[in-house]
Every structure is written in structure tokens, then in C-alpha cells.
Amino acid sequence: MITVNFSESPHKRLSLATRTETRELVKLRYLAEGNANIVYSFTTTAKDALPDGVQRKLLRLRKEKSFIQSTKSQLSTFQQEFVPLFRPENLIEQTLVAVDEALIRRLNQELEEHENSELRQALRHSDRLATDGHGLLMTDMTARYGEYLFEIKPKWLLQSPDAPNDSKRCRTCALRLQRAHASAESAVVPKPGGFCPLSLVDEDIEERERAFQSITDAQAGDISKSSCTDVVNFLAEKGYQVLETLRKHQAHFDKHGLLNSNPDTLSDDYSKAMTLRDCVLFVKGSIDAFENTADIRLADLDFKHAHPDKVAKWTSTEKILVDQGWYTNIEIDGRIDSTCLLTRRSLPTI
Structure with missing residues (x-):
């Protein structure tokens, strides 16, 4: 897991935490991936609750592949083409979050480490995250206790x-x-x-x-x-x-x-x-x-x-x-x- 800083002002942003960081810290845990995206969950670095902005949320980051739209374009298309078709409560909510390039580099390094420890499927090896500056915060539909x-x-x-x-x-x-x-x-x-x-x-x-x-x-x-x-x-x-x-x-x-x-x-x-x-x-x-x-x-x-x-x-x-x-x-x-x-x-x- 990688420790990151989450800030909401002036806009939602995730950045790689430093030792001198004084703001709220959370950890990113690799959860799952498909052909086009990788999903991470948020956990706390201490006993404190997660910041409000990432509670019950997952982070989705797109892979570096030519056929995949930029994150901003994905969100825009989703909002224009599909949100009007369904009740809001029947859709996974998506909001844009800025993601620093240094964090993407560290996450790509972790993906390589996962390959060496066989934590990733073999068919996903060599896939890396794109550095387009954004990710999506999405409704967390994983099941908790009970x-x-x-x-x-x-x-x-x-x-x-x-x-x-x-x-x-x-x-x-x-x-x-x-x-x-x-x-x-x-x-x-x-x-x-x-x-x-x-x-x-x-x-x-x-x-x-x-x-x-x-x-x-x-x-x-x-x-x-x-x-x-x-x-x-x-x-x-x-x-x-x-x-x-x-x-x-x-x-x-x-x-x-x-x-x-x-x-x-x-x-x-x-x-x-x-x-x-x-x-x-x-x-x-x-x-x-x-x-x-x-x-x-x-x-x-x-x-x-x-x-x-x-x-x-x-x-x-x-x-x-x-x-x-x-x-x-x-x-x-x-x-x-x-x-x-x-x-x-x-x-x-x-």
C-alpha cells in the first residue's frame, strides 16, 4: 500500500505523501483491474476515520493504452450520454480527482513489484497507468461486515x-x-x-x-x-x-x-x-x-x-x-x- 495525501481545496487532489506532510493521510490498496482500468480502495493510516471526500469511495485510474479516452473525456461522456437514462440511485457515482504524476510513477512501480510477487494476473503484466493527471472517485460497492x-x-x-x-x-x-x-x-x-x-x-x-x-x-x-x-x-x-x-x-x-x-x-x-x-x-x-x-x-x-x-x-x-x-x-x-x-x-x- 502507498500512503497519499487527499485534499479537497481548492479541488479534490491526491498526491504522494512526504515525511513532512501535515494534512490528512490515507493509503491506497490495489483492489482489482481489467483491460482498461485499475481500481484502488482507501484505508486509513491510523485509527482515525477516512476523510469525508473518500469515505465509501474507490479510486479508478485508467491504463496507458491508445484506445482509452482520457479520464476527463470518460467522465464527460458518462454524464452526457448515460446519466440521463437512469435514476441517480441506480448508477455508480463518479467524480473527478486530480492525481499527481509522482503518485502515478510510484503506483506503476508498485504494479511491477506485484508482478514479481505474482499478485497480478499474468495477462495484466506490463500494463501501466497513464499520466493524464486525473482519476475517478467512484461509489464503493464492496461488501462490508454484515x-x-x-x-x-x-x-x-x-x-x-x-x-x-x-x-x-x-x-x-x-x-x-x-x-x-x-x-x-x-x-x-x-x-x-x-x-x-x-x-x-x-x-x-x-x-x-x-x-x-x-x-x-x-x-x-x-x-x-x-x-x-x-x-x-x-x-x-x-x-x-x-x-x-x-x-x-x-x-x-x-x-x-x-x-x-x-x-x-x-x-x-x-x-x-x-x-x-x-x-x-x-x-x-x-x-x-x-x-x-x-x-x-x-x-x-x-x-x-x-x-x-x-x-x-x-x-x-x-x-x-x-x-x-x-x-x-x-x-x-x-x-x-x-x-x-x-x-x-x-x-x-x-
């Missing part, structure tokens, strides 16, 4: 406009099976379990319950069965409404699909739709009183600009699903793929 957290990747909450009319699988389930088949380099027997994204927003409450139950079962750990039941009931009855809103916007920004569009003139709307199909929903609450404490927020709404390479990848994926029949097949080696809601509803009733 709380639990579930993470949901909603993906495509309605069928792809490019899917054939006689499809038996939704886009997410079709891609999941295609990738499993490609990885195995042979026929794949569908594995039981999992959930179909369409089930998360289905009109049938029992269908929603089955989907949310699958999620809680996979992530419950040592959480009691009764506590998980409370979460499932809450999400299926009213907590899923944020996903209904997400589905509505996915449909609005992609009415025609990719294969029927000109890749050279693809609008920002399609980029918004793809962003909304790759976000994460965090569900956190108290073990003792989940419904009264439930905190449900969308994260990872980083605008997916339609770069030609990215559009080519999106197009290739969609063509594979259509041309190879992954949307329309319902059997592999005689086994029924019953995870997808479309498949189950297309099977004959016995």
Missing part, C-alpha cells in the same frame, strides 16, 4: 435485431455456446445451470425468480439459503426494474442491427447500445434487512467508440452466429440446450 454483494452481467436483454426470425436461442446464449464449442474444438454438450438474460426481465415472475436464483446460487458462498431467498424475492418482484430500463434503452439505440447497417457510417447510438450490453449490475445489502438496505447500481458504462477494428469484430461475431446456425440450433449431440428462454419456450409440451 453485508453481501452480488454481481450481474445482464448482457443482451432482448434478441439481436440481426437474429433470424426462427431463432431458438437469444444472442447471449447463442454466443456462450459458440464460444464453448470453439474453445473445445469439438461438439459441446450444454452444461446445466446458468441463466438466460431474457429471463431477468420476463413477464413471468417465476421465470425471473429462477434466473436470479441461479445467480445467487453461484455467488452465495457462506450466505444462508434464507438470506439468498430474500434477495431473489426482492429482485424478482421490484429490484429488476432497473434491468427493464436497461432493456428499453438497449432496444432504443439499436433498432436495425449491425448486419443491416453501413459499418462506415455507424452512428453513436449503436456504440451506446453496445455499452449498455456490457455493463455490470451490483446488488448489495444487509444480511439482516436486505429490502430496507438494498443498493442496486449499474457500473462499467464506459462508451464503446465504434473504432473500425471494434466494428469489424462485432460484425464478425454476429455473422458467425447467423451463418453457422447458433441462433437456430437447439440440439448438439442429441442434448437439449435448455438454458435459453427462447429454447425452452420453443420445445414441444409433453
Whole structure:
């Protein structure tokens, strides 16, 4: 961990602490990272409480990669394009904080040290933080004592406009099976379990319950069965409404699909739709009183600009699903793929 100074005047700033520092000090702890960003949590250097400005916050810093927007641009796009679409309480809050270059250098040094001690995944080795002078303070959705957290990747909450009319699988389930088949380099027997994204927003409450139950079962750990039941009931009855809103916007920004569009003139709307199909929903609450404490927020709404390479990848994926029949097949080696809601509803009733 690295000791830093946090100041709020004249604006929020993080700087590497010195021995003569007299202002409030906190420590940054490496928490997690993805392809584009690294996330740090704040801890105290003593028994004192964290400064108000970083309480219940995480720090996200972007990596030095050519395809990643500057932090200021990321925040501006988030505020303009996605904040108006949802209730404020259903979004991870983001605020800008200045970050000194000396601190970034020290954090990059620490990343190298983590590689030597095998604390970072091998595929992340050599990734370093950018020195663009800013980071983002974000709502901390990690679970504390007496709380639990579930993470949901909603993906495509309605069928792809490019899917054939006689499809038996939704886009997410079709891609999941295609990738499993490609990885195995042979026929794949569908594995039981999992959930179909369409089930998360289905009109049938029992269908929603089955989907949310699958999620809680996979992530419950040592959480009691009764506590998980409370979460499932809450999400299926009213907590899923944020996903209904997400589905509505996915449909609005992609009415025609990719294969029927000109890749050279693809609008920002399609980029918004793809962003909304790759976000994460965090569900956190108290073990003792989940419904009264439930905190449900969308994260990872980083605008997916339609770069030609990215559009080519999106197009290739969609063509594979259509041309190879992954949307329309319902059997592999005689086994029924019953995870997808479309498949189950297309099977004959016995």
C-alpha cells in the first residue's frame, strides 16, 4: 500500500505523501483491474476515520493504452450520454480527482513489484497507468461486515435485431455456446445451470425468480439459503426494474442491427447500445434487512467508440452466429440446450 495525501481545496487532489506532510493521510490498496482500468480502495493510516471526500469511495485510474479516452473525456461522456437514462440511485457515482504524476510513477512501480510477487494476473503484466493527471472517485460497492454483494452481467436483454426470425436461442446464449464449442474444438454438450438474460426481465415472475436464483446460487458462498431467498424475492418482484430500463434503452439505440447497417457510417447510438450490453449490475445489502438496505447500481458504462477494428469484430461475431446456425440450433449431440428462454419456450409440451 502507498500512503497519499487527499485534499479537497481548492479541488479534490491526491498526491504522494512526504515525511513532512501535515494534512490528512490515507493509503491506497490495489483492489482489482481489467483491460482498461485499475481500481484502488482507501484505508486509513491510523485509527482515525477516512476523510469525508473518500469515505465509501474507490479510486479508478485508467491504463496507458491508445484506445482509452482520457479520464476527463470518460467522465464527460458518462454524464452526457448515460446519466440521463437512469435514476441517480441506480448508477455508480463518479467524480473527478486530480492525481499527481509522482503518485502515478510510484503506483506503476508498485504494479511491477506485484508482478514479481505474482499478485497480478499474468495477462495484466506490463500494463501501466497513464499520466493524464486525473482519476475517478467512484461509489464503493464492496461488501462490508454484515453485508453481501452480488454481481450481474445482464448482457443482451432482448434478441439481436440481426437474429433470424426462427431463432431458438437469444444472442447471449447463442454466443456462450459458440464460444464453448470453439474453445473445445469439438461438439459441446450444454452444461446445466446458468441463466438466460431474457429471463431477468420476463413477464413471468417465476421465470425471473429462477434466473436470479441461479445467480445467487453461484455467488452465495457462506450466505444462508434464507438470506439468498430474500434477495431473489426482492429482485424478482421490484429490484429488476432497473434491468427493464436497461432493456428499453438497449432496444432504443439499436433498432436495425449491425448486419443491416453501413459499418462506415455507424452512428453513436449503436456504440451506446453496445455499452449498455456490457455493463455490470451490483446488488448489495444487509444480511439482516436486505429490502430496507438494498443498493442496486449499474457500473462499467464506459462508451464503446465504434473504432473500425471494434466494428469489424462485432460484425464478425454476429455473422458467425447467423451463418453457422447458433441462433437456430437447439440440439448438439442429441442434448437439449435448455438454458435459453427462447429454447425452452420453443420445445414441444409433453
